[in-house]
Amino acid sequence: MSDSRKDLDYLFCPRSIAVIGSLTGSWFGGNIQIKQLLGFGFTGKIYAINPLFESDKLQRVKVYPSIGQVPQEVDLALIMTSRNVVPQLVQECGEKGVKAVIIVSDGFAERDEEGAMLQKEIVGIAKSKNLRILGPNTVGVVNTAVNLVTMPYLMEYMNIREGSIAICGQTGNIGPQASALQELRYGISKICDFGNKADISELDILDYLGNDPKTKVIAMHLEDVKDGRRFLAKAKEVVLSKPVLVLKSGRTEEGAKAAASHTGSLAGKDEVYDSAFRQAGIIRADTITELLNFAKTLAYQPLPRGNKLAIVTGTGGGGVMGVDAAVRIGLEMARFSEKTRERLAQLFPGLENNPVDIGPAMAARRNIRALHQEAIRNVIEDENVDCAVIILPRLMTGIETSIEIFRDVKERLSKPIAIWDFGLDRPHTNERTQRLEDADIPVYSEIEDAVKALGIAYRYSQIRSRTSQSATG
Amino acid sequence: MSDSRKDLDYLFCPRSIAVIGSLTGSWFGGNIQIKQLLGFGFTGKIYAINPLFESDKLQRVKVYPSIGQVPQEVDLALIMTSRNVVPQLVQECGEKGVKAVIIVSDGFAERDEEGAMLQKEIVGIAKSKNLRILGPNTVGVVNTAVNLVTMPYLMEYMNIREGSIAICGQTGNIGPQASALQELRYGISKICDFGNKADISELDILDYLGNDPKTKVIAMHLEDVKDGRRFLAKAKEVVLSKPVLVLKSGRTEEGAKAAASHTGSLAGKDEVYDSAFRQAGIIRADTITELLNFAKTLAYQPLPRGNKLAIVTGTGGGGVMGVDAAVRIGLEMARFSEKTRERLAQLFPGLENNPVDIGPAMAARRNIRALHQEAIRNVIEDENVDCAVIILPRLMTGIETSIEIFRDVKERLSKPIAIWDFGLDRPHTNERTQRLEDADIPVYSEIEDAVKALGIAYRYSQIRSRTSQSATG
Numbered sequence: 001m002s003d004s005r006k007d008l009d010y011l012f013c014p015r016s017i018a019v020i021g022s023l024t025g026s027w028f029g030g031n032i033q034i035k036q037l038l039g040f041g042f043t044g045k046i047y048a049i050n051p052l053f054e055s056d057k058l059q060r061v062k063v064y065p066s067i068g069q070v071p072q073e074v075d076l077a078l079i080m081t082s083r084n085v086v087p088q089l090v091q092e093c094g095e096k097g098v099k100a101v102i103i104v105s106d107g108f109a110e111r112d113e114e115g116a117m118l119q120k121e122i123v124g125i126a127k128s129k130n131l132r133i134l135g136p137n138t139v140g141v142v143n144t145a146v147n148l149v150t151m152p153y154l155m156e157y158m159n160i161r162e163g164s165i166a167i168c169g170q171t172g173n174i175g176p177q178a179s180a181l182q183e184l185r186y187g188i189s190k191i192c193d194f195g196n197k198a199d200i201s202e203l204d205i206l207d208y209l210g211n212d213p214k215t216k217v218i219a220m221h222l223e224d225v226k227d228g229r230r231f232l233a234k235a236k237e238v239v240l241s242k243p244v245l246v247l248k249s250g251r252t253e254e255g256a257k258a259a260a261s262h263t264g265s266l267a268g269k270d271e272v273y274d275s276a277f278r279q280a281g282i283i284r285a286d287t288i289t290e291l292l293n294f295a296k297t298l299a300y301q302p303l304p305r306g307n308k309l310a311i312v313t314g315t316g317g318g319g320v321m322g323v324d325a326a327v328r329i330g331l332e333m334a335r336f337s338e339k340t341r342e343r344l345a346q347l348f349p350g351l352e353n354n355p356v357d358i359g360p361a362m363a364a365r366r367n368i369r370a371l372h373q374e375a376i377r378n379v380i381e382d383e384n385v386d387c388a389v390i391i392l393p394r395l396m397t398g399i400e401t402s403i404e405i406f407r408d409v410k411e412r413l414s415k416p417i418a419i420w421d422f423g424l425d426r427p428h429t430n431e432r433t434q435r436l437e438d439a440d441i442p443v444y445s446e447i448e449d450a451v452k453a454l455g456i457a458y459r460y461s462q463i464r465s466r467t468s469q470s471a472t473g
Numbered sequence: 474m475s476d477s478r479k480d481l482d483y484l485f486c487p488r489s490i491a492v493i494g495s496l497t498g499s500w501f502g503g504n505i506q507i508k509q510l511l512g513f514g515f516t517g518k519i520y521a522i523n524p525l526f527e528s529d530k531l532q533r534v535k536v537y538p539s540i541g542q543v544p545q546e547v548d549l550a551l552i553m554t555s556r557n558v559v560p561q562l563v564q565e566c567g568e569k570g571v572k573a574v575i576i577v578s579d580g581f582a583e584r585d586e587e588g589a590m591l592q593k594e595i596v597g598i599a600k601s602k603n604l605r606i607l608g609p610n611t612v613g614v615v616n617t618a619v620n621l622v623t624m625p626y627l628m629e630y631m632n633i634r635e636g637s638i639a640i641c642g643q644t645g646n647i648g649p650q651a652s653a654l655q656e657l658r659y660g661i662s663k664i665c666d667f668g669n670k671a672d673i674s675e676l677d678i679l680d681y682l683g684n685d686p687k688t689k690v691i692a693m694h695l696e697d698v699k700d701g702r703r704f705l706a707k708a709k710e711v712v713l714s715k716p717v718l719v720l721k722s723g724r725t726e727e728g729a730k731a732a733a734s735h736t737g738s739l740a741g742k743d744e745v746y747d748s749a750f751r752q753a754g755i756i757r758a759d760t761i762t763e764l765l766n767f768a769k770t771l772a773y774q775p776l777p778r779g780n781k782l783a784i785v786t787g788t789g790g791g792g793v794m795g796v797d798a799a800v801r802i803g804l805e806m807a808r809f810s811e812k813t814r815e816r817l818a819q820l821f822p823g824l825e826n827n828p829v830d831i832g833p834a835m836a837a838r839r840n841i842r843a844l845h846q847e848a849i850r851n852v853i854e855d856e857n858v859d860c861a862v863i864i865l866p867r868l869m870t871g872i873e874t875s876i877e878i879f880r881d882v883k884e885r886l887s888k889p890i891a892i893w894d895f896g897l898d899r900p901h902t903n904e905r906t907q908r909l910e911d912a913d914i915p916v917y918s919e920i921e922d923a924v925k926a927l928g929i930a931y932r933y934s935q936i937r938s939r940t941s942q943s944a945t946g
Contacts, residue, residue: 028835106833110789111823172789223793249793252800259793261826287794287921316583317644320696320722320732321760327725348583353734360579362501448760 007132008200008208010099012075012143012190016045017150018067018098020089021059021080021105022049027154030080035059041147044339045072047121077084078140078150080104086136087121101126103136104152109196110137110261113241119198124383126199135243138195139172144188163187166209168202168246169221170259173288185437186296189214201226201236202316209237213306213345217243221288223250223259225273234446238279243296243298243460245413246282248273281463283456290452293444297453300440301416303461305384308334311355312372313391314362318420318447319355322389325448329455335422340382347378349369354379373401380409380417387454391420391447392432406441416457419443437458479694480605481673483572483680485616485663486551489569490623491540493562494578496523496531496552500627503553507534512631514620518545536704540569552615553577553625559609560594567602574599576609577625581668583610583734588608591672599672611668612645617661618687628836636660638768639682641675641872642694642720643667643732647816659769660908662687674699676707683711692768694761696723696732698746706751712754716771716933719755720764721746754936763925773913774889776934779859781807782927783852784828785845788863789836791893791920792828795862798921802928804860813855820844820851827852846874853882853890860927864893864920865905872908879914889930891923 005463021030030048037046038059048058064070067077067089073460077093079086083105108119121138126133134140138148150156153172164177166189171257189212194203202222209215218238227230235244248257251270266311276283285291309331313319322331331352337343341352348361348371358373362368380388389410400406421433421443433443444450483940490510494503498553503521511532516674521531532549537543538551540562547839550566552559556578566574590608607613613623617635622628626645639662662685665678675695682688691711693849698704708717723732724743750757758764782804786792796806805825809817814825821834821844829848835841854863861882865875879890895907915921 076845169790171788173788175942180760221790223790249790251797251915254800254806255797258806258828261823262829282574287919315644316695316734317642317696317722320728323731324724324728327727333727333731350734353731355731357734374865405634446760446762465900472797 004204005101005208005211006203010075010150011102011132011134011200012141012192012208014044014100014147014148016047016072016074016076017042018047018070018074018077018079018093019061019080020067023048023053023063028152029172031058032150032154032274033078033080033150033152034059035148036151036155040149040385041158042149043146044075044148047074049077065100066320067092068102070096071305075100077101077177078104079419080152082257083107083115083118083136087118087125090122090125090131090133091129094125094131098131100132100134100207102134102138102140102150102196104138104140104196105135106137110196116358119196122272123198133199134192135195138193140193142188142191161185161187162189163299164189164214164216165189165194165219166172166212166215166217166286167219167292167295168192168194168196168205168209170223171221185434186292187299189216197226202271203231206231206234206238206244209459210234210242215242217245217295217299219245219247219285219291220248221249221291223248223256228276232276232282234302235277235280235282239330239460243294244280244282245285245291245294246277246300247285247288250275263378271354281466283460283463289449293350293442293449293453294415294456295415296442297418299455300442301418301457302410302414304387304416304454304458305333305461307455307458308384310334310336310382310388311383311391311451312376312379313355313357314359314372315391316355316357316359318391319357321449322355322391322420323453326449326455329452329459331451331455331458334377334384334385335363336380337377337384338382340378343378344375347374351375369401373405376405378401380405380415385415387416387418387458389418389420389447389450389454403441405441406436407439416454417441417452420450421445451452477677478681478684481677484575484607484673485614485621485665485681486606486619486804487517487550487573487621489520489541490515490547491520491522491533491547491550491566492553493522495548496521496526496536498865501625503551503625504531505627506551506553506625507532507621509624509631510941511545513633513830515622519546520545520547522904540565540571540626543569547571547822548573550832551577551583551623551625555586556591556609556736558581560591560598560651562602563598563606567598567604567805567813571604573605573607573743575607575611575613575623576668576671577611577613578608579610581609582671582764596671599803605667609671611666613663613666615664620665628823632812634658635662635663637687637689637772638662638692639685639690640765640768641665641667641678641682641780643670643696654856658907659678659765660680660772661818670699676700676704678750679704679717681915682943683707683715684898687863688715688767690718692718692720693759694720694763694764696729696933701749705755706748708753708755712933712936714923716936717749717753717755718764718767718771720761721750722760722938725941741756741847756933756936756941757893762922765927765931766915766922769915770889770891770930771933773915774930775883775887777860777889777931778934779926779929780804781857782924783807783809783858784864784924785849785861786828787829787832787845788943789828789830789832789862791864792830793919795864795893795924797827799928802925804924804928804931806859807855809852809855812855813851813857816851817848819831820847824848833906842874846878849875853878853886853888855915858888859889860889860931862891862893862920862923863928867931874907876909876912876914879909880912883914889927890914893920893923894918
């Protein structure tokens with residue numbers, strides 16, 4: 001294991017954590033962090049550090065006036081104080097033998113000259129003491145495997161589903177503060193907010209997650225890249241084993257300026273990023289939702305063997321929109337085999353075309369649920385079909401059987417599926433969506449999103465075969 | 474009033490309706506239509522027509538064996554039978570003096586040669602009898618002003634909020650079957666599914682809605698345009714008084730082929746549509762959600778006087794994404810006046826920049842709610858700001874005061890606002906979203922969507938001033 005990866009193990013898998021800062025905030029602060037570490041069931045030891053706290057206990061946690069006075073070893077410290085005392089605290093952490101520090105405090109390089117100086121000072125201390133810094137100006141990390149959540153803001157839930165998607169970026173925005181990830185049912189391996197990247201950078205995290213056996217997909221938000229050459233070389237290596245998705249913001253000149261005052265980063269020209277990312281096999285997303293949408297299909301569905309798409313729909317108009325989206329993302333509409341066409345036509349006249357529009361049959365037939373399921377089965381089993389979008393109409397509620405069919409397709413035929421849960425009837429679709437996604441079948445709220453996710457899965461399959469050829473060739 | 478508009482009044486404002494077809498379906502059919510007409514509180518008379526029904530009453534409605542036997546006048550008939558008997562039924566409607574017929578039945582020009590012949594026959598009969606046909610292959614219309622909802626599918630709700638957005642298109646997909654519009658809190662004036670457009674076309678509907686005082690925004694889905702020249706001329710006239718938004722699908726060659734088998738329409742090249750729409754002042758949307766997003770801001774917010782945008786955000790990263798989106802849609806980041814900058818800096822150091830990132834202040838201050846509200850007020854009152862996106866963080870729950878501020882801005886300063894309800898914590902954001910949208914303040918689930926909606930509002934303000942100049946010049 002590289003030194004950097006070993007260092008980052010202290011960040012993501014600490015055996016013990018010291019929380020340094022105010023312990024009296026009502027929705028932000030050290031006590032909130034401790035409450036949440038306990039609430040999520042963090043498996044390691046927790047200590048609170050505050051020289052002015054009036055008690056030596058906070059909840060179930062022992063409080064010490066300084067980190068030096070903690071009798072046990074401390075792997076990770078979280079610092080949330082005003083910026084001026086941070087250098088001194090990092091120094092004390094170093095002397096104590098702490099391995100990694102998450103600096104939540106802000107007001108450093110992103111604020112002003114003085115903050116930039118302080119940030120430099122901290123990095124110098126950390127280097128001399130051989131400890132690693134995440135941040136400053138970060139909400140920290142999540143590791144679902146050990147129930148580690150370092151969020152300094154109050155959250156209203158205590159469950160993040162364990163899974164294989166790693167989400168990281170230069171904003172707390174992508175983390176659990178912003179997204180109730182348990183409600184979206186994304187299975188998460190790790191989350192990391194880089195903050196100002198004074199020490200630990202996107203390169204370290206990419207390297208770490210690339211080698212993390214719990215992570216199958218890396219979804220990354222970036223405003224800049226510190227060392228472009230090394231980052232791209234590392235990405236080229238990582239994409240051989242798992243997809244790297246990047247949402248790069250600060251794409252416009254004005255956006256880059258805003259990014260500079262947000263995390264002190266300096267973004268380069270977007271076209272340069274675009275071509276460099278493409279060469280490295282990195283897939284770009286345009287919005288946070290796209291980033292998560294792509295990750296969902298890549299993490300929970302097999303890769304398509306080709307680009308031939310089938311659409312089974314209860315709305316003709318929706319089917320047309322799906323075809324448009326398919327062409328734009330590089331998928332082709334599959335031509336069904338004669339056998340499939342015959343079988344579909346037997347179910348109902350006109351069903352033999354792709355998209356398979358079951359709308360007319362829905363109006364004419366009684367046992368529409370069985371017909372729908374037969375249509376889906378025939379279509380997906382066709383050897384000319386590589387992937388499928390199923391548009392589930394609101395009235396089509398045969399969920400149990402649908403889940404069985406979709407599972408079977410995924411396991412036996414190894415073909416990816418994406419669902420558009422048609423209709424905006426939230427209470428209804430939410431329940432169905434939850435059932436489907438609990439069974440690892442991804443559901444999208446737009447037909448375009450469902451199609452695009454499969455297109456991206458196809459693109460990744462091409463990236464992997466291309467890069468593995470060039471690696472062996 | 475033109476003849477066409479008078480004819481369409483019978484479609485949208487009938488005094489009496491006859492429902493012709495099966496009265497025993499469990500989730501589709503004439504009895505479902507009647508149930509829903511009653512449930513929505515349709516203000517006119519309703520009759521059921523079925524020669525085989527075993528009773529002369531269905532719910533509170535009288536059943537007659539044929540339309541000719543209804544003793545009272547009938548303005549509108551809904552036909553839901555197998556295609557072969559439709560010509561005969563239209564003939565009978567004509568003889569009875571019915572003014573408009575909605576043909577729900579499918580299997581016409583979109584199915585096969587025989588269906589195309591039948592469709593032609595029906596149009597011939599309608600012309601000779603001076604009655605107008607909507608469809609075939611349509612779910613019909615909604616008019617919230619008279620509680621008219623002709624949906625043949627079972628819906629699970631009985632409330633569509635009355636408002637000023639008209640939604641129409643070539644699919645039931647855009648109507649209440651697909652979208653629980655009351656949950657989305659869009660205020661709707663009218664909905665119309667064109668179906669196969671055998672008689673009443675997008676041109677008739679555009680003309681009608683263009684002159685409908687209840688409709689402030691027209692949102693239209695199209696797969697093809699029958700008479701391009703006249704449609705564009707009409708649109709050019711309508712956009713002087715209200716925006717015309719078009720989602721044109723069948724944009725790709727493959728998509729156009731799929732559209733042909735869906736409603737029998739033949740779409741032309743997308744680039745031709747694109748430039749023709751632009752010249753006519755029509756604004757294009759790319760997805761159903763965009764179509765509704767744009768409509769929401771145009772219907773419920775004043776138009777911006779210029780393109781200078783302010784963003785107030787609780788997430789620095791989200792602010793950067795907002796700036797990127799602004800530049801792409803043709804908005805510019807406002808430069809605050811010196812007075813505003815001073816006031817913002819007094820609230821908290823660093824707040825004087827645009828986007829105004831209140832994140833650091835949130836961590837440092839106690840009364841963050843008041844600070845947030847002061848920041849918003851100062852920013853929006855700045856004379857250099859034409860419109861604003863407010864990113865409401867999950868923890869910022871001062872809804873009452875926010876609503877007051879936003880209302881005041883809209884009414885007194887006449888500046889449009891869009892909200893990004895930041896965070897995907899659905900149960901929480903849904904409640905807040907509902908409160909805001911009930912107060913006619915549009916909320917979006919993506920930062921990009923919020924910014925784009927304001928950009929489109931600015932674009933429409935330019936279209937209107939340009940076209941009104943050329944109309945008077």
